Amino acid sequence: MGTKAFWLATTAAVLIVFAASRLVTNDYVFFAGYVVLQYVVLATAWNILGGYAGYINFGTSGFVGIGAYSTVVLHKLVGPPIPVLILVGGIVSGAIGLGMGYLTLRLRGVYFGIATLAMAIVVQTLVTNWDFVGGSRGVYIIRPAHVPFIGGYIQYLFLVMLVLAAVAVAAARTIERSVFGFGLAAIRDDEQAAEVSGVPTLRLKLIAISVSCGLMGMAGAPLPYYVTYLDPASAFNLGYTANTIAMPLIGGTASWVGPVIGAIGLATIQQVSTVTISSALNLLIVGVLLLICVVVAPNGIVGLVRGKRRRAGRGG
Amino acid sequence: MASSLTIKGLDAAYGSVRVLEDIALEVRAGETVALLGTNGNGKSTLMKCVMGMLRPVAGSIVAEIDGTRHELNGLATEEIVELGVALVPEGRRLFPKLTVEENLYLGAYRRTARAQLKRNLAHCFDAFPRLAERRRQLAGDMSGGEQQMLALGRALMTAPRILLIDEPSVGLAPLLVRRTIDKIKELQEQYALTVLMAEQNFTQAIRIADRGYVIVHGKIAFAGETAEELNNNELIREFYLGA
Numbered sequence: 253m254g255t256k257a258f259w260l261a262t263t264a265a266v267l268i269v270f271a272a273s274r275l276v277t278n279d280y281v282f283f284a285g286y287v288v289l290q291y292v293v294l295a296t297a298w299n300i301l302g303g304y305a306g307y308i309n310f311g312t313s314g315f316v317g318i319g320a321y322s323t324v325v326l327h328k329l330v331g332p333p334i335p336v337l338i339l340v341g342g343i344v345s346g347a348i349g350l351g352m353g354y355l356t357l358r359l360r361g362v363y364f365g366i367a368t369l370a371m372a373i374v375v376q377t378l379v380t381n382w383d384f385v386g387g388s389r390g391v392y393i394i395r396p397a398h399v400p401f402i403g404g405y406i407q408y409l410f411l412v413m414l415v416l417a418a419v420a421v422a423a424a425r426t427i428e429r430s431v432f433g434f435g436l437a438a439i440r441d442d443e444q445a446a447e448v449s450g451v452p453t454l455r456l457k458l459i460a461i462s463v464s465c466g467l468m469g470m471a472g473a474p475l476p477y478y479v480t481y482l483d484p485a486s487a488f489n490l491g492y493t494a495n496t497i498a499m500p501l502i503g504g505t506a507s508w509v510g511p512v513i514g515a516i517g518l519a520t521i522q523q524v525s526t527v528t529i530s531s532a533l534n535l536l537i538v539g540v541l542l543l544i545c546v547v548v549a550p551n552g553i554v555g556l557v558r559g560k561r562r563r564a565g566r567g568g
Numbered sequence: 569m570a571s572s573l574t575i576k577g578l579d580a581a582y583g584s585v586r587v588l589e590d591i592a593l594e595v596r597a598g599e600t601v602a603l604l605g606t607n608g609n610g611k612s613t614l615m616k617c618v619m620g621m622l623r624p625v626a627g628s629i630v631a632e633i634d635g636t637r638h639e640l641n642g643l644a645t646e647e648i649v650e651l652g653v654a655l656v657p658e659g660r661r662l663f664p665k666l667t668v669e670e671n672l673y674l675g676a677y678r679r680t681a682r683a684q685l686k687r688n689l690a691h692c693f694d695a696f697p698r699l700a701e702r703r704r705q706l707a708g709d710m711s712g713g714e715q716q717m718l719a720l721g722r723a724l725m726t727a728p729r730i731l732l733i734d735e736p737s738v739g740l741a742p743l744l745v746r747r748t749i750d751k752i753k754e755l756q757e758q759y760a761l762t763v764l765m766a767e768q769n770f771t772q773a774i775r776i777a778d779r780g781y782v783i784v785h786g787k788i789a790f791a792g793e794t795a796e797e798l799n800n801n802e803l804i805r806e807f808y809l810g811a
Binding site for chain 2: 451
């Protein structure tokens with residue numbers, strides 16, 4: 253897909269989803285759609301560091317929580333509109349990601365993963381003991397019932413997340429095709445070799461983790477308005493971490509398409525099964541799908557399709 | 569213009585384990601110097617120190633590049649590469665899942681190298697026609713000899729003045745070792761490179777070396793001013809030829 257075609261397709265997708273949503277009268281569709289889009293942002297963000305550079309981040313829940321609680325703080329102090337909250341959530345989360353990266357990105361493989369997981373738990377503990385944001389009791393956010401021109405508040409949140417998803421995917425695709433993304437691919441393949449080739453590995457990793465964590469914070473920032481009651485256990489839910497790792501792996505980590513496919517597919521299945529079967533089944537579904545994926549499509553759905561195409565091309 | 573490398577009083581350690589002790593070594597302009605020694609004597613560690621991948625405990629590493637002196641101890645690896653020092657790492661360390669062409673592009677990651685990318689790529693394909701034929705192939709799918717060519721080619725993409733080569737003969741058949749060593753000589757002459765080559769294969773290495781150092785347990789045990797001196801040295805008999 254050329255760059256022009258990509259922008260056209262992305263804009264068209266956003267407009268079509270928006271137009272289609274105008275026809276929907278059932279609010280539940282927006283609640284479910286919001287979650288799916290939120291996972292598109294999270295999976296895409298995770299993949300910038302995890303897929304492109306090969307550093308597995310187990311701290312997604314931490315950065316979602318940071319984004320969410322930066323909104324809580326701002327809401328209590330000023331109460332700015334959602335786009336501002338998203339921006340601030342992204343900046344705070346990205347800055348903390350940068351700091352964490354500076355401390356941990358010299359670690360490789362599983363050690364980096366452990367450090368990120370620990371970071372998420374430390375932040376959760378801090379927030380749980382911080383009375384200003386409600387501590388372990390949690391905090392209520394009262395949102396307006398209506399938004400001019402758009403209608404209900406959940407419709408507005410859905411739209412905001414839709415735009416954010418488009419921005420995240422566009423960012424990931426731009427990175428993937430830039431010299432920067434090329435350097436990340438080298439780090440993933442062999443970091444020492446990348447270093448002696450003159451790739452400034454630490455700097456690239458720090459940029460990647462800032463962008464990745466920033467986007468995660470942005471995805472988390474509207475969360476208090478979505479749930480209206482936020483407590484640390486739900487804001488820092490490890491389900492975010494598990495899902496965000498599973499989605500790119502199922503979709504395919506090598507390109508921006510993979511996380512999008514994985515997120516839309518997996519999150520939709522989860523939303524549907526929550527209603528039709530049981531909400532406790534969610535993570536079990538993730539586990540089973542991940543297992544199937546490891547056996548059938550080790551390079552994700554994108555890898556599977558590409559492999560088939562290549563073989564078909566050779567045969568014909 | 570001349571480029572040389574001077575190492576003085578270099579000490580290096582991994583944690584509390586001393587690996588290099590008071591290394592003094594010089595590679596004069598346009599020379600090919602062999603760094604000889606068996607496994608575990610510190611050859612690769614020395615290379616890593618020069619490239620800034622391991623911080624030495626003490627000592628100075630001065631690279632004179634086209635007449636300008638630079639202290640390398642304390643610089644980041646990418647800055648050292650930018651100055652014009654390149655390393656062909658031991659075991660080649662290619663990017664196996666990237667194509668030959670992408671591997672070469674990565675060699676030219678630095679901005680100054682990127683500016684001359686086309687010219688350097690042409691030089692590279694000139695030196696290794698095989699790489700041009702296989703440009704779309706994955707690096708990991710090539711034979712050992714071809715991979716060594718690619719590793720050399722990738723290092724050349726940074727347009728280096730000083731080239732460090734860590735054990736080019738590792739894992740290659742004898743005939744390919746000979747060819748690789750010949751190629752290094754050819755490239756050295758063509759681009760007027762200053763070469764420091766670490767090697768276990770003594771007979772092959774001194775075929776093209778002007779001088780050589782023998783490194784034993786992290787110390788320079790012998791510095792030979794000529795290839796003959798190395799050839800007739802007792803230490804080398806003891807270490808390599810088992811006599």
